[in-house]
Amino acid sequence: MSGTSRSWPSSELPSRRSRRRRSMMSDPALRVELYGVHIGDLTHAPRGRALFDWSNDALARWPLRSTPLSASLPVGTSNVDTTESFFGALLPEGRWLDLLANALQVRSNDLIGIFGAVGADLIGALTIGAGRVTGQPRLLEESELVQLLSQAAGYILGGGGSALPGFQRKLALTRSDGRWIAGNGTKPSTHILKPVSEENRHLVEGENYVLGVARALGLLHFDSWVDTIGQTPVLVVERYDRRITNSSIERIHQEDLAQALALPWGGDDKFERSNRGASLAAIASVLDRDRSIFDRTEPDREKLLRYTVLNVAAGNTDAHAKNFSLLRFNDGRSQLAPFYDAAPLALGFEAPLELAMSISGERVITRVTLDHLVDEARVWGLESSRAREVIAQTLDAVIAATRELPAHQSISKHVPGYIRGQAQNLAAGRPARITTPMPPILMPRLGTPPPD
Secondary structure, three states: OOOOOOOOOHHHOOOHHHHHHHHHOOOOEEEEEEOOEEEEEEEEEHHHEEEEEEOHHHHHHOOOOOOOOOOOOOOOOOOHHHHHHHHHOOOEOHHHHHHHHHHHOOOOOOHHHHHHHHOOEOOOOEEEOOOOOOOOOEEOOHHHHHHHHHHOOOEOOOOOOEEOOEOOOOEEEEEEOOEEEEOOOOOOOOEEEEEOOHHHHHHHHHHHHHHHHHHHOOOOOOOEEEEEEOOEEEEEEEOOOEEEOOOOEEEOEEEEHHHHOOOOOOOOOOOOOOOOOOOHHHHHHHOOOOOOOOOOOOOHHHHHHHHHHHHHHHOOOOOOHHHOEEEEOOOOOEEEOOOOOOOOHHHOOOOOOEEEEEEOOEEEHHHOOHHHHHHHHHHHOOOHHHHHHHHHHHHHHHHHHHHHOOOOOOOOOOHHHHHHHHHHHHHOOOOOOOOOOOOHHHOOOOOOOOOO
């Protein structure tokens, strides 16, 4: 992770001496728990690196080389590279990681120093270390929520010890009876909030619309909506790695595919252009490994194909390895996580059209055809006839959904028609690109009017 391009004035940065002192004060090891079980410890390795050491409890509970934690960290195996690839990917990226490290007065690659403060509420069912001093959960007044949103940087400032991966500004909070709650390290977060400025409202409305299409296709079941908190538009997304019961909030373990594939963290290795290991074929190779012949649910590879079809139709060029995940349940089962983090990015004016991961060798989203999708699925092991059936069903459902789903006024003239037009082109065997006399976003309207 880049630690050189910081936006803080040099006078506000901790000195090298204070950073070294803070790092030396870090715990010698951090306890790592999965589903409440002590599975190992995150320990210091030479040259300031970190190493995961499996516990005796874990070795007694699971067979050697089984994967309750990660496909890249089988039980009983570990090294500093796979340790840092997996655990580093739990943290924010880029500038947000730099800001977090600066606030904690540690280096941005000091995993133990960072997790010692923010390991209490991570994605999935992992907890690392003791986190910050915990307190009782408390209801947030709107003024407090507005302040938190203004500070949102992928972790909770001022309490809770929560970290979220990614480049976007994010905040993790708990929602109960329509009110927002600061968990303060004792109550797991249930929702992720993504604030934007008013002039960028269309960005979160577009993302929410794509999630709505995915929901209509059965590719996700969590809730999402755009709210206005104070004067700030906020995309609110229910966490799919949480299960809410009458008495508790249960965490569900997950790993993204960059972690599962042991891709280096902190750079651009989640993109195929930077690392050939970050491909759809590589993702497919991890799926359905423990699938039984008696399992009647949809195979994950077919589900991945549906995700890919929707990403192309929606113009989502940012479907990289970290935007696909595996859920790993307490009973040892694993499955592809719901569709998430998608937006009609290619619709933007002069937007880049390069795909994060190519489809049968095609890197430009507007050139992708149905045949590319079929050929890609064949590489994963799907029969051509079945791949065509899945693709056709998915495109029909996308077209139907865009005719029925209402859209916010900031996107209603372009996003539904854009997605529908690309899906129709794919279904007809043409490249996805819709043909317009000017850039699509500059057209008065794309497609037929949306529903009221």
